Amino acid sequence: MTLKTEPIIYDFIIVGQGIAGSIMTHFLLQQNKKVLVIDNFNPNSASNIASGVVNPITGRKMVKSWIIDEVLPFAKTVYKNLEKQLQVRFFYEEDIYKIFSSDEDAAIWNQKKNDPEYENYLGNIVSGLGENIIAPFGAGIIKQGCWMDVPVFIKAYREFLKQHNCLLEETLNKDELNVADKIQYKNVVADKIIFCEGYKAYQNPYFDFIPFALAKGEQLTIHSPNLKNEKIINKNIFILPKQDDLYSVGSTFIWDDFEETVTGNGRKEITDKLNKFIKTDYKIVEEKAGIRPAMEDRRPVIGAHPKYPNLFIFNGLGTKGVSLAPYFSQHLIDHFVLKTDIMSEVSLNRFLKRNIKSSNSI
Secondary structure (H helix, E strand, O other): OOOOOOOEEEEEEEEOOOHHHHHHHHHHHHOOOOEEEEOOOOOOOHHHHOOOEEOOEEOOOOEEOOOHHHHHHHHHHHHHHHHHHHOOOOEEEOOEEEEOOOHHHHHHHHHHHOOOOOOOOEEEEEOOOOOOEOOOOOEEEEOOOEEEOHHHHHHHHHHHHHHOOOEEOOOOOHHHEEEOOOEEEOOEEEEEEEEOOHHHHHHOHHHOOOOEOOEEEEEEEEEOOOOOOOOEEEEOEEEEEOOOOEEEEEOOOEOOOOOOOOOHHHHHHHHHHHOOOEOOOOEEEEEEEEEEOOEOOOOOEEEEOOOOOOEEEEEOOHHHHHHHHHHHHHHHHHHHHHOOOOOOOOEHHHHOOOOOOOOOOO
8 A cells, every 4th residue: 555645534543463453453444434554464473373273161270261251152253254254264163172181180071061151161071082192081072162264364354454445564663653632653644543563562662561471482383194183182282183184283382582483492392292192203394483462461451541542552362362352352342432441351551550660651
């Protein structure tokens, strides 16, 4: 898109076209808002390397993910509608098989399976997953699992934005951003701006008081003709079957490395875990690394800047972007349109009592 010399008026500027920025834009366009997305494509962004697996049951104690009862049905509906709109397949509903590490795991599963809170998520226990999968204690079937081919969605939605003249392909230069009664960027004027920058939000001077807890993740693609597995498997890491005997395998959590590059340590961590429950040869054909935009309290961060009421952030989705992005995009839309309060658990305001040092913050 080439900008004209005279001012161009928009309702919203969205900074970033990851899953948060894309879904937020989708909801705004449904409200007939005029939206400009500013994004310089990054193949190593968290959205572009994400496995996209949504597991409604997490952790060793096998508990439901936060507000999964609300977010998952809504996300499924949104993605199915987007597939129709974009005429691209990227969303798949599949059970997930959790391999148990002990008889105690199976006992916990059976106990929770009879709990009405879990009956829609915990299925039967199976004794085996094929001759090349090691599962001596069996595996539990997690119902309502799904996965999204996030890079396919991001690419398709980017093409949609280009076709509708809604995309400015560059990195936003914050020195050229003027925040006042209106938002002005170069010759673009907008009522509001929403930063959906992913992990790069920690470098945003307007939000430097937010305590991000960024987590690097590495992921492998392996080729294994003899594995013959068609199930999503989870045991500390996941195996996601793709076509042509390819499988996505991951991922790691690294808290002190913010380089978007693969490492030998990350590769070793994944393969060490993988080798504990498969017993056939494989070849690594691709390695990826990206930085997750996570928060200290593992909750998204949404809301207006304390000094600039037309400057917003929508970030911190961490590993839950696929499940949370639709629900909280609608949540922010309701805030704009219906003047509803932002949920306290995700509100930016939860950080304002901290010691804010930057002069740009407030």
